[in-house]
Amino acid sequence: MTNTREITLTVNGTERSTEVEPRRLLVHAIREDLDLTGTHIGCDTGNCGACTVLVDGEPIKSCLMFAAQADGSEVMTVEGMEDLPESDGLHPLQEGFHEEHGLQCGYCTPGMLMAGKALLDENPDPDEAEIREAISGNLCRCTGYQNIVKSIEYAADKLAAQPAADGGTVAIDGDAGPAAAGSAADGPEPFEGYEVDGEFTCGAENCCGGPATDAEHTGGDNV
Ligand code: FES
Numbered sequence: 124m125t126n127t128r129e130i131t132l133t134v135n136g137t138e139r140s141t142e143v144e145p146r147r148l149l150v151h152a153i154r155e156d157l158d159l160t161g162t163h164i165g166c167d168t169g170n171c172g173a174c175t176v177l178v179d180g181e182p183i184k185s186c187l188m189f190a191a192q193a194d195g196s197e198v199m200t201v202e203g204m205e206d207l208p209e210s211d212g213l214h215p216l217q218e219g220f221h222e223e224h225g226l227q228c229g230y231c232t233p234g235m236l237m238a239g240k241a242l243l244d245e246n247p248d249p250d251e252a253e254i255r256e257a258i259s260g261n262l263c264r265c266t267g268y269q270n271i272v273k274s275i276e277y278a279a280d281k282l283a284a285q286p287a288a289d290g291g292t293v294a295i296d297g298d299a300g301p302a303a304a305g306s307a308a309d310g311p312e313p314f315e316g317y318e319v320d321g322e323f324t325c326g327a328e329n330c331c332g333g334p335a336t337d338a339e340h341t342g343g344d345n346v
Protein backbone atom coordinates (compact mmCIF):
# COMPACT_ATOMS: atom_id res chain seq x y z
CA MET A 124 0.00 0.00 0.00
CA THR A 125 1.34 3.41 -0.96
CA ASN A 126 1.80 5.77 1.90
CA THR A 127 0.70 9.25 0.79
CA ARG A 128 -0.37 12.43 2.48
CA GLU A 129 -2.11 15.52 1.28
CA ILE A 130 -0.11 18.71 1.31
CA THR A 131 -1.29 22.24 0.62
CA LEU A 132 0.98 24.89 -0.83
CA THR A 133 0.25 28.47 -1.78
CA VAL A 134 1.87 28.54 -5.20
CA ASN A 135 2.21 31.92 -6.90
CA GLY A 136 -0.61 33.21 -4.71
CA THR A 137 -3.01 30.32 -5.30
CA GLU A 138 -3.65 27.56 -2.80
CA ARG A 139 -2.96 24.15 -4.33
CA SER A 140 -3.32 20.71 -2.76
CA THR A 141 -1.81 17.44 -3.91
CA GLU A 142 -1.19 13.92 -2.64
CA VAL A 143 2.47 13.04 -2.28
CA GLU A 144 4.54 10.15 -1.05
CA PRO A 145 6.95 11.13 1.73
CA ARG A 146 9.88 10.62 -0.65
CA ARG A 147 8.52 12.95 -3.34
CA LEU A 148 10.80 15.87 -4.02
CA LEU A 149 9.35 19.34 -4.16
CA VAL A 150 10.62 19.86 -7.70
CA HIS A 151 8.70 16.81 -8.92
CA ALA A 152 5.55 17.93 -7.11
CA ILE A 153 5.85 21.36 -8.73
CA ARG A 154 6.51 20.07 -12.23
CA GLU A 155 4.47 16.88 -12.39
CA ASP A 156 1.67 17.27 -9.84
CA LEU A 157 1.07 21.00 -10.21
CA ASP A 158 2.08 21.13 -13.89
CA LEU A 159 4.37 24.12 -13.48
CA THR A 160 7.21 23.09 -15.74
CA GLY A 161 9.03 26.43 -15.73
CA THR A 162 11.08 25.09 -12.84
CA HIS A 163 13.81 22.97 -14.42
CA ILE A 164 15.73 19.92 -13.34
CA GLY A 165 19.37 19.92 -14.31
CA CYS A 166 21.01 17.51 -11.92
CA ASP A 167 18.57 16.39 -9.21
CA THR A 168 21.47 16.51 -6.79
CA GLY A 169 21.62 20.11 -5.64
CA ASN A 170 24.50 21.20 -7.86
CA CYS A 171 23.05 23.23 -10.72
CA GLY A 172 20.35 25.50 -9.26
CA ALA A 173 18.00 25.08 -12.23
CA CYS A 174 15.27 23.99 -9.81
CA THR A 175 15.49 27.08 -7.60
CA VAL A 176 12.17 28.38 -6.29
CA LEU A 177 11.30 30.67 -3.41
CA VAL A 178 9.85 28.95 -0.36
CA ASP A 179 8.52 31.51 2.09
CA GLY A 180 10.71 34.05 0.32
CA GLU A 181 13.94 32.04 0.55
CA PRO A 182 15.67 30.65 -2.54
CA ILE A 183 15.56 26.86 -2.25
CA LYS A 184 16.85 24.16 -4.55
CA SER A 185 13.61 22.27 -4.84
CA CYS A 186 15.40 19.02 -5.64
CA LEU A 187 16.83 19.11 -2.14
CA MET A 188 13.51 19.43 -0.33
CA PHE A 189 10.75 16.90 0.12
CA ALA A 190 7.36 18.18 -0.97
CA ALA A 191 5.98 17.25 2.44
CA GLN A 192 8.49 19.59 4.07
CA ALA A 193 6.95 22.49 2.18
CA ASP A 194 3.42 21.74 3.37
CA GLY A 195 1.74 25.00 4.37
CA SER A 196 4.42 27.17 2.72
CA GLU A 197 4.26 29.90 0.15
CA VAL A 198 6.06 28.81 -2.98
CA MET A 199 6.95 31.09 -5.84
CA THR A 200 8.03 29.72 -9.19
CA VAL A 201 9.11 31.52 -12.32
CA GLU A 202 5.52 31.38 -13.59
CA GLY A 203 4.49 33.79 -10.83
CA MET A 204 6.91 36.57 -11.74
CA GLU A 205 4.78 38.33 -14.31
CA ASP A 206 1.92 38.70 -11.82
CA LEU A 207 3.98 40.62 -9.27
CA PRO A 208 3.07 44.29 -8.67
CA GLU A 209 6.40 45.46 -10.06
CA SER A 210 5.83 43.61 -13.33
CA ASP A 211 4.53 45.22 -16.46
CA GLY A 212 3.90 42.23 -18.68
CA LEU A 213 7.33 40.95 -17.77
CA HIS A 214 9.07 41.28 -14.44
CA PRO A 215 12.05 43.69 -14.58
CA LEU A 216 14.34 40.69 -14.14
CA GLN A 217 12.77 38.91 -17.10
CA GLU A 218 13.01 42.09 -19.10
CA GLY A 219 16.65 42.43 -18.05
CA PHE A 220 17.50 38.94 -19.28
CA HIS A 221 15.88 39.85 -22.59
CA GLU A 222 17.50 43.25 -22.96
CA GLU A 223 20.97 42.24 -21.80
CA HIS A 224 21.05 38.85 -23.52
CA GLY A 225 21.27 36.99 -20.22
CA LEU A 226 20.36 33.66 -21.75
CA GLN A 227 21.26 31.44 -24.63
CA CYS A 228 19.66 28.01 -24.30
CA GLY A 229 17.64 29.30 -21.35
CA TYR A 230 17.82 26.11 -19.34
CA CYS A 231 19.32 27.77 -16.28
CA THR A 232 17.22 30.92 -16.63
CA PRO A 233 14.27 30.11 -14.32
CA GLY A 234 16.68 29.31 -11.51
CA MET A 235 18.75 32.41 -12.26
CA LEU A 236 15.61 34.55 -12.19
CA MET A 237 14.55 33.17 -8.84
CA ALA A 238 18.04 33.61 -7.38
CA GLY A 239 18.05 37.17 -8.72
CA LYS A 240 14.61 37.84 -7.25
CA ALA A 241 15.71 36.64 -3.82
CA LEU A 242 18.78 38.86 -4.02
CA LEU A 243 16.93 42.02 -5.04
CA ASP A 244 14.25 41.43 -2.40
CA GLU A 245 16.96 41.52 0.23
CA ASN A 246 19.43 43.90 -1.39
CA PRO A 247 17.88 46.22 -3.99
CA ASP A 248 21.22 47.75 -4.98
CA PRO A 249 23.75 44.93 -5.13
CA ASP A 250 27.23 45.40 -6.52
CA GLU A 251 28.71 42.97 -9.02
CA ALA A 252 30.40 40.84 -6.36
CA GLU A 253 27.11 40.50 -4.47
CA ILE A 254 25.28 39.47 -7.63
CA ARG A 255 27.95 36.88 -8.44
CA GLU A 256 27.73 35.55 -4.90
CA ALA A 257 23.92 35.32 -5.10
CA ILE A 258 24.04 33.24 -8.30
CA SER A 259 27.04 31.18 -7.30
CA GLY A 260 24.84 28.14 -6.71
CA ASN A 261 23.39 28.35 -10.22
CA LEU A 262 25.30 26.90 -13.13
CA CYS A 263 25.06 28.18 -16.69
CA ARG A 264 26.73 26.31 -19.51
CA CYS A 265 26.18 28.99 -22.11
CA THR A 266 26.66 32.59 -21.17
CA GLY A 267 29.84 33.02 -19.19
CA TYR A 268 27.67 34.76 -16.57
CA GLN A 269 28.64 38.29 -17.61
CA ASN A 270 25.30 39.05 -19.26
CA ILE A 271 23.40 37.42 -16.42
CA VAL A 272 25.09 39.85 -14.04
CA LYS A 273 24.19 42.74 -16.36
CA SER A 274 20.60 41.49 -16.51
CA ILE A 275 20.26 41.59 -12.74
CA GLU A 276 21.86 45.04 -12.66
CA TYR A 277 19.31 46.15 -15.26
CA ALA A 278 16.48 44.88 -13.06
CA ALA A 279 17.88 46.61 -9.99
CA ASP A 280 18.01 49.92 -11.89
CA LYS A 281 14.51 49.48 -13.25
CA LEU A 282 13.04 48.58 -9.87
CA ALA A 283 14.78 51.57 -8.29
CA ALA A 284 13.09 53.85 -10.81
CA GLN A 285 9.61 52.55 -10.05
CA PRO A 286 7.32 54.49 -7.71
CA ALA A 287 7.55 53.37 -4.11
CA ALA A 288 4.74 51.10 -2.97
CA ASP A 289 3.55 53.74 -0.52
CA GLY A 290 3.28 56.30 -3.27
CA GLY A 291 6.14 58.22 -1.73
CA THR A 292 9.56 58.96 -3.09
CA VAL A 293 11.02 57.62 -6.26
CA ALA A 294 14.66 56.70 -6.50
CA ILE A 295 15.93 58.18 -9.74
CA ASP A 296 19.38 57.60 -11.06
CA GLY A 297 20.79 60.65 -12.78
CA ASP A 298 22.27 58.38 -15.44
CA ALA A 299 19.99 57.43 -18.27
CA GLY A 300 19.27 53.93 -17.05
CA PRO A 301 16.91 51.53 -18.78
CA ALA A 302 13.73 52.93 -17.25
CA ALA A 303 14.91 56.47 -17.72
CA ALA A 304 15.57 55.93 -21.39
CA GLY A 305 12.16 54.40 -21.95
CA SER A 306 10.11 56.86 -19.97
CA ALA A 307 11.65 59.96 -21.46
CA ALA A 308 9.94 59.29 -24.75
CA ASP A 309 6.55 57.98 -23.74
CA GLY A 310 6.33 58.49 -20.00
CA PRO A 311 4.75 61.28 -17.98
CA GLU A 312 5.47 64.93 -18.59
CA PRO A 313 8.84 66.15 -17.36
CA PHE A 314 8.73 66.86 -13.66
CA GLU A 315 9.07 70.42 -12.53
CA GLY A 316 10.38 70.74 -9.02
CA TYR A 317 11.38 73.97 -7.34
CA GLU A 318 13.91 75.32 -4.95
CA VAL A 319 13.36 76.52 -1.41
CA ASP A 320 16.28 78.37 0.14
CA GLY A 321 18.57 76.82 -2.41
CA GLU A 322 17.35 73.29 -1.63
CA PHE A 323 15.58 71.32 -4.31
CA THR A 324 12.22 69.87 -3.33
CA CYS A 325 9.66 68.01 -5.36
CA GLY A 326 6.85 69.11 -3.06
CA ALA A 327 6.16 65.67 -1.59
CA GLU A 328 5.92 65.47 2.16
CA ASN A 329 8.76 62.98 2.24
CA CYS A 330 10.82 64.42 -0.59
CA CYS A 331 14.17 62.67 -0.88
CA GLY A 332 15.91 65.95 -1.58
CA GLY A 333 17.35 65.02 -4.92
CA PRO A 334 18.25 64.84 -7.72
CA ALA A 335 19.14 68.48 -7.82
CA THR A 336 17.89 69.53 -11.22
CA ASP A 337 14.61 69.31 -13.04
CA ALA A 338 16.34 67.70 -15.98
CA GLU A 339 17.45 64.81 -13.80
CA HIS A 340 13.90 64.43 -12.56
CA THR A 341 12.60 63.62 -16.00
CA GLY A 342 13.94 60.12 -15.85
CA GLY A 343 11.18 58.41 -13.88
CA ASP A 344 7.65 58.57 -12.62
CA ASN A 345 6.83 61.52 -10.45
CA VAL A 346 5.82 61.43 -6.83
S1 FES B 1 18.10 20.15 -10.30
FE1 FES B 1 18.18 20.96 -8.29
S2 FES B 1 20.17 21.78 -8.12
FE2 FES B 1 20.17 20.82 -10.09
Ligand code: FES
Nearest residue numbers: 227229263264265
Ligand atom coordinates in the same frame (compact mmCIF):
# COMPACT_ATOMS: atom_id res chain seq x y z
S1 FES C 1 21.59 29.86 -20.87
FE1 FES C 1 22.07 27.80 -21.30
S2 FES C 1 22.55 26.97 -19.36
FE2 FES C 1 22.36 29.08 -19.01
